[in-house]
Amino acid sequence: MKERFAKQKLVSINMAEEKHRKAIFLSLVAISFFAILIYNMFTPAMTDDLIYKKTVLEAKSFLDLIRQEQEQYMTWTGRSVNHMILRCFLSGSKWIFNICNSFAFILLTLFMYYNVENKKKYDVFAYLLIQLFLWNFSVSFEQTVLWETGACNYLWGSMIIMGYLSLLRYCIKEDYTGAAQVAPAVGLFLLGGLAGWCNENTSGGCILLACIWIGIYIWEHKRIRIWMATGLAGVIAGFLCMICAPGNANRMQFMEEEHDGLFALVSRWLKCCLAIRNHFFILIAIGIVAFVIVRLQKAAWKKSKNMFLYLFVFFATCFALVLTPEPVARAYFGAGIFLMVSCVQGIIDVGDKDLYIKALKISGAAIFTLSFIFTYLESGAHLMRIYRESSERFAYIEEQKAAGNMDITVPLLRPGFENKYSDAYNSDLSGEDSGYWVNVGYATYYGVNSISAVPREEWEEY
Known part of the structure; x- marks a missing residue:
């Protein structure tokens, strides 16, 4: 009973x-x-x-x-x-x-x-x-x-x-x-x-x-x-x-490569290896630590099967880019998703019956979360400032076009708001060449002859 x-x-x-x-x-x-x-x-x-x-x-x-x-x-x-x-x-x-x-x-x-x-x-x-x-x-x-x-x-x-x-x-x-x-x-x-x-x-x-x-x-x-x-x-x-x-x-014709033949293949492999190091070193390191702990806990190899499967697919997805001359960094995004599943699986596989291991997992996640919150708040403030300036610029272009001005000068984004969650500065207008493809794209979209850009200080004087 x-x-x-x-x-x-x-x-x-x-x-x-x-x-x-x-x-x-x-x-x-x-x-x-x-x-x-x-x-x-x-x-x-x-x-x-x-x-x-x-x-x-x-x-x-x-x-x-x-x-x-x-x-x-x-x-x-x-x-x-x-x-x-x-x-x-x-x-x-x-x-x-x-x-x-x-x-x-x-x-x-x-x-x-x-x-x-x-x-x-x-x-x-x-x-x-x-x-x-x-x-x-x-x-x-x-x-x-x-x-x-x-x-x-x-x-x-x-x-x-x-x-x-x-x-x-x-x-x-x-x-x-x-x-x-x-x-x-x-x-x-x-x-x-x-x-x-x-x-x-x-x-x-x-x-x-x-x-x-x-x-x-x-x-x-x-x-x-x-x-x-x-x-x-x-x-x-x-x-x-x-x-x-x-x-x-047709698209491949616009891709240029420094080498050809065997040297081109070797160069592509090296670029993939360097990209893996630059984008994924920390995640791979986390995965290695998790796997070592799992092995020290003498868990069955079968327990790590899912981790290894996703890790294998991650590497295969990365090195598939050897087939293209010059992949952009964002082409590795999907591979990163596979690696993240592998890493999370590795961490979950770590048994936490030991008090110290459990404390390490919880405190590590807590510290990581706190750090991210601070980054989120700071970057969010910068995003709002960038959005405000971009909206003002779009409104100014519309206003000038309505007034009959077909060659418009707008301010560049203020420096100092750069952050990892905004591509605005990398994709901004050129302050030197109104024939730059971004400037031309803006001009085409708004239906004007040209759009030039100058630093905000000069624009206010202008």
């Missing part, structure tokens, strides 16, 4: 703890949404946003947007899924994008969270780590998450890819059979098509991981499900549609 009472009491305590964790977890998700929404609100339209918007506004219907994307597919790039998302947002209010982009960011974090194994239900610690890693270690956060054109290409692409992998993982876990396979088969094919058509190297990493998961299932169960075949067919079909776009060849 006493044992039964003790067992009921333990169950009651566990349910209370889970309810408490759920409340904190949902609160953290809500706070994270508003945190990214604020940053989206104070990120102004920049460079390609205006250039693409000029074209998008010429469309009279959704069918016209599809025709525009078809032309781009034939002449410039095969990332049609991402660019159709961008065109839809540019045809509407920036507010719609701000809200949807914030939801996309949260969905990405939840998909990453779902792919971490051996965690508690409503694991606040695991979700907090994902948020901290994304905010602090994402490659070019200002270009891949906040900048509208970049976000549609990288954040949304990674979100779709992680969504596909999450659905595939769920289906493997449920192991649907018989008539129950129909819905997963259709869903995985359609979502797989989108995931494969998102981003060259990240979609390639997605295919690799899907093949590994399905291969492990076949090895263990000696069979394959219909939804596995359709899911893999969908993602491969989407990938082929992207890389076979005629526009890719």
Whole structure:
């Protein structure tokens, strides 16, 4: 009788703890949404946003947007899924994008969270780590998450890819059979098509991981499900549609390379290695420390399987960029997502029965969070100042155009507001050449002859 009472009491305590964790977890998700929404609100339209918007506004219907994307597919790039998302947002209010982009960011974090194994239900610690890693270690956060054109290409692409992998993982876990396979088969094919058509190297990493998961299932169960075949067919079909776009060849003509032949290949490998060091050294170091502790705790090697799988896909996604002459830094964003899942998995794998290990994990996360809060507040203040000056500049251009001035001089952004969450200075107008492509893009968007820029002190005198 006493044992039964003790067992009921333990169950009651566990349910209370889970309810408490759920409340904190949902609160953290809500706070994270508003945190990214604020940053989206104070990120102004920049460079390609205006250039693409000029074209998008010429469309009279959704069918016209599809025709525009078809032309781009034939002449410039095969990332049609991402660019159709961008065109839809540019045809509407920036507010719609701000809200949807914030939801996309949260969905990405939840998909990453779902792919971490051996965690508690409503694991606040695991979700907090994902948020901290994304905010602090994402490659070019200002270009891949906040900048509208970049976000549609990288954040949304990674979100779709992680969504596909999450659905595939769920289906493997449920192991649907018989008539129950129909819905997963259709869903995985359609979502797989989108995931494969998102981003060259990240979609390639997605295919690799899907093949590994399905291969492990076949090895263990000696069979394959219909939804596995359709899911893999969908993602491969989407990938082929992207890389076979005629526009890719045209785009490659504009990419210059210092070397050719074998030296070019060696140079590309070296650049990838240096990029991994520059973008991911801290994350890799964290992963190594976590793995060493797991091994010292004498855990079974199988416990680290998920960590190693995502780490392997991370490296494969990075080195896939050897196939392109000069990849931009933001091309490593998707690879970083895979590495973050691997690192969080490694930390979760570390057993915390030892008081010192538990104290290290909790205090480390607390200090990391405190540091991020200070950075968020300071950078947020700078974002607001940049947004204010950009809005004033846009309003001034409209005012001058209405007054008949077709050669407009505007102030450059004040120095001193630079921060890691804004690409405004990197994408600002040229103060020396009104023929600079950004200046030309602004002039084309506003329908004036030219837009020049000078330091604010000179502009006020001017």
